[in-house]
Structures are given as structure tokens and as C-alpha cells.
Amino acid sequence: MKLxxxxxxxxxxxxxxxxxIIGFLFYQTLGQYxxxxxxxxxxxxxxxVKDFAHVKNILPSPEGFDDVIVEYKKIHKLSNSRRxxxxxxxxxxxxxxxxxxxxxxxxxxLNGQPYEILIIASKFERQEQIKSIILIILLPVxxxxxxLWLVNKILIRRMWSPFRQLLTNIKAFNINQEKVFExxxxxxxxxxxLNKAVLEVSLKVKSDYKEIKLFTENAAHEMMTPLAVxxxxxxxxxxxxxxxxxxxxxxxxxxxxxxxLTKLNQSLLLLVKIDNNQLQAREExxxxxxxxxxxxxxxxLIQKRNLNIQSELAEFIxxxxxxxxxxxxxxxxxxxxxxxxxxxSIRITLTEDNLDFSNTSTQMxxxxxxxxxxxxxxxxxxxxxxxxxILKQVCIRKNYQLSYCYQREQHHFKIVFKHSENKN
Amino acid sequence: xxxxxxEDEEGLRQSIDQYLTxxxxxxxxASNYEQGYQKLSIYDYDCVLLDxxxxxxxxxxxxxxxxxxxKADGVLIISARNSLDQKIEGLSLGADDYLxxxxxxxxxxARTLAIIRRRNFNGNSLLSFNELEIDTASKEVKVxxxxxxxxxxxxxxxxxxxxxxxxxxSKSAAVVHIWxxxxxxxxxxxxxYTHIKNVRKKLTxxxxxxxxxxxxxxxxxxxxx
Numbered sequence: 001m002k003l004x005x006x007x008x009x010x011x012x013x014x015x016x017x018x019x020x021i022i023g024f025l026f027y028q029t030l031g032q033y034x035x036x037x038x039x040x041x042x043x044x045x046x047x048x049v050k051d052f053a054h055v056k057n058i059l060p061s062p063e064g065f066d067d068v069i070v071e072y073k074k075i076h077k078l079s080n081s082r083r084x085x086x087x088x089x090x091x092x093x094x095x096x097x098x099x100x101x102x103x104x105x106x107x108x109x110l111n112g113q114p115y116e117i118l119i120i121a122s123k124f125e126r127q128e129q130i131k132s133i134i135l136i137i138l139l140p141v142x143x144x145x146x147x148l149w150l151v152n153k154i155l156i157r158r159m160w161s162p163f164r165q166l167l168t169n170i171k172a173f174n175i176n177q178e179k180v181f182e183x184x185x186x187x188x189x190x191x192x193x194l195n196k197a198v199l200e201v202s203l204k205v206k207s208d209y210k211e212i213k214l215f216t217e218n219a220a221h222e223m224m225t226p227l228a229v230x231x232x233x234x235x236x237x238x239x240x241x242x243x244x245x246x247x248x249x250x251x252x253x254x255x256x257x258x259x260x261l262t263k264l265n266q267s268l269l270l271l272v273k274i275d276n277n278q279l280q281a282r283e284e285x286x287x288x289x290x291x292x293x294x295x296x297x298x299x300x301l302i303q304k305r306n307l308n309i310q311s312e313l314a315e316f317i318x319x320x321x322x323x324x325x326x327x328x329x330x331x332x333x334x335x336x337x338x339x340x341x342x343x344x345s346i347r348i349t350l351t352e353d354n355l356d357f358s359n360t361s362t363q364m365x366x367x368x369x370x371x372x373x374x375x376x377x378x379x380x381x382x383x384x385x386x387x388x389x390i391l392k393q394v395c396i397r398k399n400y401q402l403s404y405c406y407q408r409e410q411h412h413f414k415i416v417f418k419h420s421e422n423k424n
Numbered sequence: 425x426x427x428x429x430x431e432d433e434e435g436l437r438q439s440i441d442q443y444l445t446x447x448x449x450x451x452x453x454a455s456n457y458e459q460g461y462q463k464l465s466i467y468d469y470d471c472v473l474l475d476x477x478x479x480x481x482x483x484x485x486x487x488x489x490x491x492x493x494x495k496a497d498g499v500l501i502i503s504a505r506n507s508l509d510q511k512i513e514g515l516s517l518g519a520d521d522y523l524x525x526x527x528x529x530x531x532x533x534a535r536t537l538a539i540i541r542r543r544n545f546n547g548n549s550l551l552s553f554n555e556l557e558i559d560t561a562s563k564e565v566k567v568x569x570x571x572x573x574x575x576x577x578x579x580x581x582x583x584x585x586x587x588x589x590x591x592x593x594s595k596s597a598a599v600v601h602i603w604x605x606x607x608x609x610x611x612x613x614x615x616x617y618t619h620i621k622n623v624r625k626k627l628t629x630x631x632x633x634x635x636x637x638x639x640x641x642x643x644x645x646x647x648x649x
Contacts, residue, residue: 224504228526232439235529248640255596
């Protein structure tokens with residue numbers, strides 16, 4: 001729920017209840033005030049009747065009254081109740097319909113005969129008056145509320161616009177890219193504070209991230225020299241004449257582990273390098289030629305595994321960093337060869353804007369969300385688990401769309417190159 | 425041949441020294457900038473192996489100094505930093521090659537020999553081993569004067585083994601030499617077996633003796649012993 005909606009719903013409930021209560025009280029008060037006026041009037045009429053009776057010794061004729069109806073009734077004896085007012089309905093003979101009214105009932109003794117006198121006054125006009133009064137008061141109040149609501153809406157929208165801008169800027173902030181968080185211009189203290197806090201956090205996050213990258217880079221670099229020592233010592237050991245079968249096997253394992261460690265380190269460094277955008281020089285690259293070159297490069301590996309290569313390559317030129325694109329194609333090839341089975345197949349399709357590598361594998365479909373994660377690999381794989389992560393990193397850096405799917409027992413890796421990026 | 429190894433990591437320096445000396449070369453060692461500076465001023469070398477990060481100075485400064493002395497020494501930079509900028513800077517300052525740590529000694533040796541070969545303009549580009557003859561310039565292999573057709577990778581492999589003759593070359597070193605660092609294929613050691621089998625077959629088919637010896641699955645040796 002939006003802040004304004006939430007605020008508004010609370011406000012409207014309060015306003016409506018308030019309006020209802022005030023309206024009710026207002027109506028009541030007005031009603032009582034009107035009743036009292038009518039009662040005064042009735043009482044005056046009664047006094048007139050009494051005066052008339054007192055002077056003339058007869059009751060005045062009921063037809064002699066204009067705005068009230070007077071009725072007399074002979075009764076046997078006087079009761080205790082002297083005078084009473086109450087509401088009633090009566091038939092207005094002039095207007096020929098029923099109207100609500102108020103009456104005064106009292107008793108009177110004339111010439112020893114007790115009478116009951118009923119004086120009825122119509123409330124119709126007064127009620128119309130109340131209605132008018134209420135309308136006159138309520139309508140402007142409602143109009144005022146509506147205007148207030150509108151003004152509120154506009155004002156709040158305007159006041160929150162820095163906040164919305166802030167939100168957009170926060171969303172645009174990307175730790176991976178050079179884009180820094182852009183502070184907003186506002187005079188509102190709260191937003192200024194928020195702005196400042198977000199700015200500080202973003203700077204902190206950025207510097208922390210930079211530090212981590214630097215650490216990764218330095219750690220990987222520092223490991224290269226000891227690795228070089230291990231390698232050279234292994235090479236020296238290998239020259240020993242007293243090398244038996246057992247020692248050779250141990251050496252072989254050591255070599256494998258060392259080269260894997262080296263590869264892992266190199267991959268980490270490469271990731272950092274791509275992350276840091278260190279490979280920038282761009283040139284025109286004919287992707288078709290490059291893939292054909294790489295086919296030659298991987299030829300022996302392909303032959304050894306007896307893989308069937310089907311390629312459909314259209315002429316396609318992209319404008320990018322050669323190293324990055326080579327890494328991209330190398331990793332696609334390595335992946336397709338490594339995870340294949342002997343006698344399997346690889347299909348390479350290059351059309352305008354889109355490159356598709358598909359390969360057969362002993363593996364079933366993999367989780368497309370996890371496959372590009374660092375160090376995600378199956379237990380059978382001898383790789384570093386960074387190949388696809390590097391692939392993804394290159395694509396992120398170059399704004400290429402990388403996707404994976406498993407169709408008809410083939411693993412598909414598809415890269416869509418953005419046209420706009422290439423033509424300039 | 426005479427080498428100068430400027431490297432602060434003692435273990436690495438020793439191994440290189442040992443490997444090169446065993447090949448019949450003379451090696452001088454320097455463990456820091458100062459020692460390197462002095463040796464470069466006094467002696468001439470066929471090839472200088474230069475580490476870029478020294479405890480008391482920048483290796484690139486030594487390179488500049490060497491070039492200022494106008495000496496003909498070949499320079500192979502060995503660095504832990506795989507940075508294109510540094511590589512370009514080193515090469516533009518006059519280094520002949522750039523090798524990234526970690527490396528195999530056989531690779532290092534092959535590179536230094538290649539540098540020396542290239543520097544000796546008057547020297548011929550022919551390498552021979554009994555009936556086998558390799559022309560590094562035209563990339564031709566001859567057995568008893570007869571041309572043998574090898575693929576690019578097979579040629580590289582044969583040359584690699586020939587310059588490191590009588591040494592055991594691990595499969596790992598051979599894979600790195602053939603594939604470089606780019607492909608995530610460093611673990612496909614067994615494939616080198618196919619490669620060597622092909623080279624062997626082509627050579628023996630044209631009447632060459634089989635000089636390749638397998639060393640218990642860990643590597644191969646090119647020798648006539």
C-alpha cells in the first residue's frame with residue numbers, strides 16, 4: 001500500500017466519522033432548538049386561547065387560527081398532568097397529506113366544565129429550514145474536504161518526488177560498474193539526511209568491494225611466486241635419475257594439482273581483470289574467422305574425443321576487445337568439449353547477432369540459475385568451476401545476453417550480441 | 425652460454441640455476457636490484473632472466489639501465505603479474521620475451537634459447553640431432569635431408585623437446601607449451617600422448633629413430649641414450 005493511500009484511508013475514516021457525529025449532533029441540537037421554538041409558539045397560542053376564554057367565557061373557534069390546529073374535547077375530570085408536548089403526525093387538510101407536527105396537550109376548566117385542549121403546529125416548514133441550514137453548512141464543508149484531499153495529493157506527490165528520484169538513483173547504482181550513486185537535490189531535511197546516508201553507504205560499499213577485489217588480486221598474485229617455486233622444484237625433481245614408477249606417479253599427481261591451482265589462480269585474476277574493466281581496447285572482430293581459428297586450435301582435442309562438429313557460421317563482425325571475445329569463444333569451446341562424451345557432437349550456429357553453442361553430454365539439464373555461479377560444477381568435472389563464471393562476466397561487461405537451456409538432449413549456450421553496441 | 429638470473433625468490437633462483445647449469449651453461453645469480461645492477465655493469469651475458477619485482481627496486485629500471493649500456497644481452501622478463509600493460513612496457517623497453525609465473529623450467533629454457541637464436545643474426549636457424557634437422561625460421565623438419573610434414577603444434581612440440589633434449593618434460597609442461605594459458609584445458613594431460621604418438625609416427629615413418637621415451641606416465645624425454 002502506498003504511503004498516501006494509507007494516510008488517506010485513515011484520514012477519510014476519521015473525517016467521515018467526525019462528519020457523521022458532528023452532523024448528527026448538529027441535527028439534534030437544531031431539532032431541539034426548533035422544538036423549543038414551536039413549543040413557545042404553541043404556548044403563546046394556548047395563552048391566547050386562555051385569554052379569549054377568560055374574557056369571553058367561551059372557547060375560541062378552531063377555525064379562527066391560521067397556522068395551528070386547535071381541538072377541544074370535553075373530559076370528566078381534570079387529571080394530574082398539567083401540560084405536555086410531544087411529536088405526532090397529522091393530516092394537513094390544506095395540503096392534503098400527512099405532516100409531522102408537535103402538539104401541546106393541556107386541560108382547562110370553563111364554566112365548571114373541564115376541557116382538554118390540543119394545539120397542533122406543523123413542523124414541516126421548520127424541518128425544511130433545518131434541511132437548508134444543514135445543506136448550506138455541509139456542502140461547503142464537503143467541498144472543502146475534497147479540495148483539501150486534492151491539494152494533499154498534489155502536494156504529497158510533489159513533496160515525495162525527491163524520494164522517488166532517490167529510489168531511482170539507488171536502483172541505478174551498480175557496484176559492478178563504475179556508476180556511482182547520484183545524490184539528489186532537495187531542500188527537505190529528511191530527504192537530505194536519507195540522501196547523505198545512502199551516499200555514505202554507497203561509497204562504503206564501493207570501497208569495500210574495491211578492497212575485496214584488490215585482496216583477491218593480490219592474494220592470487222602472491223600465490224604465483226610460490227607456485228613458480230613448486231613448479232620449478234617439480235621440474236628439477238623430474239630430472240632425477242633415481243625416479244621409480246611410484247615416485248613418478250606421485251610427481252604426476254603433484255603436477256596435476258599444481259597446474260589446477262595455477263589455472264584457478266589465473267581464472268580468479270582474469271575475473272578481477274574483467275571486473276575492473278581492464279580489457280578496454282576495442283577493434284573489429286570477424287566472429288566467423290575467430291571461431292574457425294579456434295576450431296583449428298581445439299582440433300586435436302576434438303579429434304581425440306571423436307566429436308562430431310556441425311557449424312553454420314554466417315559473416316558477423318563485432319566491435320569489441322579481442323582478448324575478451326577470445327576468452328568468450330575459448331570458454332564456450334572448452335566447455336562443450338570438456339562436458340561431452342566420446343563420439344558426441346557439438347553444434348555451433350552463428351547468425352547475425354547471435355551465437356549458439358550446443359553439445360551433447362552425459363549430464364542431464366542443469367539449473368540455468370546456478371550454472372553460471374562461481375565454483376558450480378559437477379563432481380566428475382576436472383575444471384576450475386570458473387569457466388562459465390568468466391563467460392558470464394564477459395557477457396555482463398559487454399552487455400551481451402547469455403542464456404542456457406537444455407533441449408532435445410543438448411546443452412545450449414546462447415549469446416545474443418546487441419546490435420547497437422557493435423555498429424560504431 | 426652465459427646467463428644472469430635476477431630473481432629474489434631463492435627456491436626459484438636455485439632451480440633455474442640448476443636446470444641451466446645441467447645443460448652446460450654458465451649461470452650468475454643476483455637476488456636483488458643492487459647485485460643485478462653490479463653484475464650487469466661488469467659482465468656480458470647471452471641472456472638475462474629478469475624478475476620485475478625485486479625487494480630493493482623495479483626490474484624495469486634494470487632493463488632501462490641495461491639498454492643504456494648498449495649491451496647485446498637478451499632479456500627474458502619473468503613476472504608474477506599477467507598484465508598486458510606491463511608486458512607491452514617491458515617489450516617496448518627492449519626485453520625479448522615475457523614469461524609469466526608460474527612456468528616450467530623446460531619452457532623457460534626453450535624461450536631463452538629462442539631469444540639467443542633470434543639475437544644471433546649471423547648464426548643459422550638450424551638445429552640438428554643426429555639424422556634429424558629442424559629449421560626454426562622456415563619451420564621445416566628434415567630426416568636424413570628429407571622433408572617431414574608436421575602440423576604447427578607438432579612442430580612446436582618437437583622443437584620444445586629438441587631444445588630440452590635429455591631432459592624429462594612433464595605432460596603438464598608440454599600442455600602449457602602447446603595450449604598456452606587461454607584455454608581452460610590445462611587438465612587434459614592425456615591428450616598430449618596422442619600428440620606425441622603422431623609426431624613419433626611421422627618421424628619413424630620417414631626413417632628417423634624413435635627418440636621419445638616415456639617416463640612412467642609423468643612425462644617424456646627426447647634422447648638417444
